[in-house]
Amino acid sequence: MSPAMGQPGTLTKKQSDALAAYNKAASDFESILGQRRAQIDSNQRLPNLPGQALYLARNNMLSTYKDLTDALPSRIGGPNKYGIPPAYLDAGVEPLLDQYRKLFDLMQAPPANAQKSDTPFKDVVDLGTAIARAKGLDAAGAEAAGRISLGLFFAETNGNQNIGNARSNTYKGSLQTGPSEDQNGRRKWAAIKTSIAAFDPALSLRDDREEARAGNLDHRFNHWTAVRDALMSAHADIFPQVATIVKTLPNPIDQMKLFELIQIIPAPTRSGLKSGDLVNYRISDPRIMGYLRNNSIFTFGQADRARTSATYREILDAMWLFNAKFEEALAKFDEIKARQKR
Known part of the structure; x- marks a missing residue:
């Protein structure tokens, strides 16, 4: 990889320092x-959280490039092919992100005992749609919930089922949950399963099969139960707020970004939804x-990290690293809907 080009003799000290840092x-x-x-x-033993050093080094590369382009x-x-704003990424280092x-x-990679699905994307859509219907949504709202759910799958795992986590010993599986979240979800599912069985008996039967298949396995490593x-x-x-959110x-x-924020910063996001002015609701x-x-x-970059507050509109706009994932999710969703109409 060639270094960023520049003519040191023509640069200010700030520019030269930024170039050297990048x-x-x-x-x-x-x-x-x-x-x-x-x-x-060479099959060496990897350090604990082997992805953390890579993640921090990638972030530092993007950060110092943004400082360079600011200067x-x-x-x-x-x-660039990753859809990263050009001010943050020199397209010449795309091969490094490919390696990353x-x-x-x-x-x-999933553990050897993980239980995969042959229809992982459809499963996510079906479950999101059914849960939304059980929560009282109409057909349009339930479809939106299914689409959003698929976006979450891509946001958390790039669409890979049953994966581990190279940056955490807690979060695992197709939607990267911890043990307590998984247990909480199982309890909540049990409370609505009867209502789902009434309008979608086929999905309820699939659920019974997956529960039996999972047995004593960590349910986060069965794709269906994890999602x-x-x-x-x-x-x-x-x-139940999907219709308002879509509007x-x-x-x-x-x-999709908003529902990802429910995973990242749940309490403020719920407060923002209750405020009646979500896009202007400010986090400080x-x-x-x-x-x-x-x-x-x-x-x-220094300018981004110096921010002390942001509105939800600004936060959504700053989630550009998720854009490619969500675009892929939308394409998969459209494929699923097209097959259903055949």
Whole structure:
């Protein structure tokens, strides 16, 4: 990988420092990628949370590039295949992000006893739709809930079922839940299953089969039960507000982002929904801003990290790292709906 180009003699000290910081960050990212790849290829024991160092190095590369383009706007280049704003990513380092994703796929591979589904995307849509119907939504609202649910699957796992987590020892499975969230979801599902069986007996029978199949297995490693319990734990109680959310946020990707925020910062997001003016509802609690930054929102560059508050409209706009995931989810959803109409 070639370093960022520049002519030091023509740069100010601030610009020169920013260029040097970026070149070092890109080199460090390349180095840790190579180190982790060598460890995997030679079957060495990986450190605890082996993805954390990669994640931080990637973030530092994006951050220092944003600082560079803030100091030297001429460095902003063309678009990249990851849909990252060009001010944050030099398209020339795309191969490093390719390596990054491949390594995470290896490090987060499902355990050998995980129980996969042959229809993972349809399962998510079916469960989200059924839960929404049980919560009283009409056909249009239930369809939107199914679409949003598929977006959550892609946001959490890039559409990969039953995965581990290279950055956490707590969150696992198709919707990356912890043990307490999974248990909470199972209890909530039991409370509405009878009503679901009344209008969708086929789905209820599928659920019985998956429960029997999972047995004493951690339910987060059966794709069906993992998705079901995660949706029931964090999102089902918000489904009755889907019609209002769709009206407030007509863009389907914004809708998915909002439900992802219910997972990241649940209490403020619920408060924002209750406020009657969601898009202008402002977050200013430093702790909540920290949670956002830990999930790649206002994370990259000194200007972003210096923010002390943000409205929900600003937060949604800053979730650009999720855009490609949600666009893929929308494409899969359209495929599912098209097959159902045949």
